[in-house]
Amino acid sequence: MSAFQLDERLGRDSDLLVRLGLCQLRLMNDGRWPWLILVPERADMSELYDLPMLDQQALTIEVNMVAAALRTITGAEKINVGALGNIVRQLHIHVVARKTGDANWPGPVWGFGTAEPYDDQSRAALTSKLLEALSA
Amino acid sequence: MSAFQLDERLGRDSDLLVRLGLCQLRLMNDGRWPWLILVPERADMSELYDLPMLDQQALTIEVNMVAAALRTITGAEKINVGALGNIVRQLHIHVVARKTGDANWPGPVWGFGTAEPYDDQSRAALTSKLLEALSA
Numbered sequence: 001m002s003a004f005q006l007d008e009r010l011g012r013d014s015d016l017l018v019r020l021g022l023c024q025l026r027l028m029n030d031g032r033w034p035w036l037i038l039v040p041e042r043a044d045m046s047e048l049y050d051l052p053m054l055d056q057q058a059l060t061i062e063v064n065m066v067a068a069a070l071r072t073i074t075g076a077e078k079i080n081v082g083a084l085g086n087i088v089r090q091l092h093i094h095v096v097a098r099k100t101g102d103a104n105w106p107g108p109v110w111g112f113g114t115a116e117p118y119d120d121q122s123r124a125a126l127t128s129k130l131l132e133a134l135s136a
Numbered sequence: 137m138s139a140f141q142l143d144e145r146l147g148r149d150s151d152l153l154v155r156l157g158l159c160q161l162r163l164m165n166d167g168r169w170p171w172l173i174l175v176p177e178r179a180d181m182s183e184l185y186d187l188p189m190l191d192q193q194a195l196t197i198e199v200n201m202v203a204a205a206l207r208t209i210t211g212a213e214k215i216n217v218g219a220l221g222n223i224v225r226q227l228h229i230h231v232v233a234r235k236t237g238d239a240n241w242p243g244p245v246w247g248f249g250t251a252e253p254y255d256d257q258s259r260a261a262l263t264s265k266l267l268e269a270l271s272a
Contacts, residue, residue: 047207047215049200060196064185071183078225079183082218086234086242089214098222104247106222111243 004041007090013115017127018134022058023093025066030115031122034074034097036130038062045091048083059093067095069133073126075099084110140177143226149251153263154270158194159229161202163266166251167258170210170233172266174198181227184219199229205269206233209262220246 006024014026014037023038040059045051051059067079076097083093096109104112118126142160150162150173159174176195181187187195203215212233219229232245240248254262 047203048217049204056196056200057193060192064192067183068185078221080218080220080222081184082216082220082244084216084218084244085214086216107247108218108220108244111240 002043004043006039007088007092009088010037010039010090010092015123018131020062020066022055023062025062027123027127028115029117029123031118032103032113032116033109034070034076034126035109036066036070036095038066038093038095040091042091046085046089048091048093050091063093063095065134069130069136070095070097073129073133080109082108082110138179140179142175143224143228145224146173146175146226146228151259154267156198156202158191159198161198163259163263164251165253165259167254168239168249168252169245170206170212170262171245172202172206172231174202174229174231176227178227182221182225184227184229186227195229199231201270203231205266205272206231209265209269211235216245218244218246 014028017025017027023040026037026039028035028037040051040055042051042055063081067081071079074097077099080096080098081093085091098105150164153161153163159176162173162175164171164173176187176191178187178191199217203217207215210233213235216232216234217229219227221227234241
């Protein structure tokens with residue numbers, strides 16, 4: 001069994017915010033939507049059901065905690081949660097805040113247009129609000 | 137608290153295959169991809185985190201059971217799991233079998249093109265393989 005190593009593309013497209021119990025919580029560098037990913041720090045996982053049962057339960061808790069915090073701080077209409085992995089096979093779960101009129105609403109965020117990187121100030125503001133909400 | 141009633145659009149777009157412990161397991165009437173949805177039979181739920189904790193655990197188990205069965209019977213490269221709800225707010229979880237070269241690969245299935253309804257024979261064949269795999 002190999003050790004966990006973050007997929008290169010996930011590392012390039014997102015920044016680590018905090019380590020939760022199971023997952024790295026990372027911010028996608030795309031200011032079009034508040035878009036987080038959770039990456040379980042387990043090697044060789046691709047499908048949700050590849051995770052051992054206890055990890056599945058931890059993941060459920062972490063995803064829901066992050067989704068609730070993201071909705072609170074953004075006032076989003078809807079949180080989109082997805083585990084796709086058609087391009088990057090390392091298991092990762094998207095948690096995205098959506099609202100009427102955002103880019104590609106009501107369609108999905110995946111595969112739509114081109115990422116628009118954050119400026120430092122916007123990223124810092126979002127990050128600090130999120131970490132505060134998660135620790136509340 | 138109101139009683140669970142299936143959203144009209146979900147009812148129109150999909151057919152009930154079986155009731156699991158928590159969810160209705162339904163087949164989307166779109167033969168472009170083997171595409172299932174799970175609808176927790178709970179009233180007034182929109183986000184995953186709206187579910188009581190025990191229901192969240194049941195949902196995790198049911199989604200993973202269905203995803204594994206779907207992958208087995210289709211030989212898919214990747215299962216896509218998503219809870220979006222931008223259009224239909226009643227909580228429902230998509231479980232879709234994907235492979236290289238399918239419609240919109242490697243992009244998402246949501247919002248892409250127009251549904252292509254099954255013929256009776258194809259639907260019956262898929263349904264019976266799936267139910268067999270789920271009861272194995």
